Amino acid sequence: MEKPLVWLLNIMALLVWFAVAGVLGVYFEQFWMSLALAAFVLIIKFYWDLYWLNNWLWHSKKLSPTITHGVWGQIYKGIYDVQIKNRVKRKQLSEIIGTFKAGSEALPDAALVVNSKHEIMWCNRLARIELGISWPEKQGVKVVDAIPQTEFVELIKSKRFEFPLEIQSPANAQKILEVRIVPFVDSNLMLLIRDVTRLSQIEKMRKDFVANVSHELRTPLTVINGYLEMLPDAAQLPPLMMNKAIAEMRTQSIRMQTLIEELLQLSRIEASNERAFDKLVNVPQLLWQIQTEAQALNRDKQHKLFFDIAPQLCVYGIESELRSAFSNLIFNAIHYTSDQGVIEVRWQLSKDCARFSVKDNGDGIAAKDINRLTERFYRVDKARSRKTGGSGLGLSIVKHVLTHHNSNLKISSALGVGSDFSCEFSAELTFMTNKPM
Incomplete structure (x- = not known):
């Protein structure tokens, strides 16, 4: 029914209502009392309809309105139509935001959106990895607190964003990042960050x-x-x-x-x-393959090899590089541990991070040599390295692989006790499957 006709019928109904009240008032010789009573009944009905409207708006779980007629039917229908339009708009907006997020995650660069107060409003996954930003905990944090390098802080203060800036990665001291800042609407900033270490x-x-x-x-x-x-x-x-x-x-x-x-x-x-954060690596299967190779290599040494591998724990990375790093650490332990030693290989979850370690009870390494072990061609004992066929490059390869995966090689050793080589992969790179792979 058309809106003008509804209002016309409503006015006519009011006139008829008061006319009947007036006739009854004349008949009972209580004209004004009858009109007042009729008005009071209309007010009660108005507030009754208003109560149900409020109940529908704030308390009812149903989107569709109560079936009603007249002017109130038009009001209900109008509100319902607005809600439907808003729901469609919200759905469209949600789809746009979802598309934007998917597109931003596909960017080859880390991206952050910073408001006019220089607070982080949003960042993509690569930014969380490259900058070590935990999300959403860091939402609303000042960008200069997340990237505290002096050069970057000065750049933000100067507001001169014509040229990119190279800084050291807050998450990995071995990486060099190029930061390009693009101002946009309402003094907001878009930070595009690229790894230029290579x-x-x-x-x-x-x-x-x-x-x-x-x-x-x-x-x-x-x-x-x-x-x-x-x-x-x-x-x-x-x-x-x-x-x-x-x-x-x-x-x-x-x-x-x-x-x-x-x-x-x-x-x-x-x-x-190659990006180290795109492909999921089945590390348990990889380590089981290395275990078979290690057992073949261990025939002469007769070490006791223990492999403790979490079957559901995987990481994002480059399989060939991780295989090279893990096998180097395990084979080194076999080569440099005295005959019939004990070697423990572990792959476990530690505080939301994947942790790999190789522990032996060999001769150990002097404290003065530990910091230089990952240098190319550095050997603690050159004569022994020649005897075992060592090239002096194994730990350097391990170091570069782990750097590529935003990790570091940790070495704990003591002479006459043994050594423990370990590394951890951040929670962003760690993935637990529902079943053993």
């Missing part, structure tokens, strides 16, 4: 590669060349000396091959631009 390391990596290769290959090449010089006189050499020469050349060539392969592997890790 770019700054490329030149250094090339120089180190050349220097290290020339240094480390010189010794085996010298040995091989020395024996090759003897070959023209091979007929006069005793068979034992010839056998020793051939065995030594084979050993040195294998050492060079291993060295080159590990250098190339280290270079690939350093130069990799």
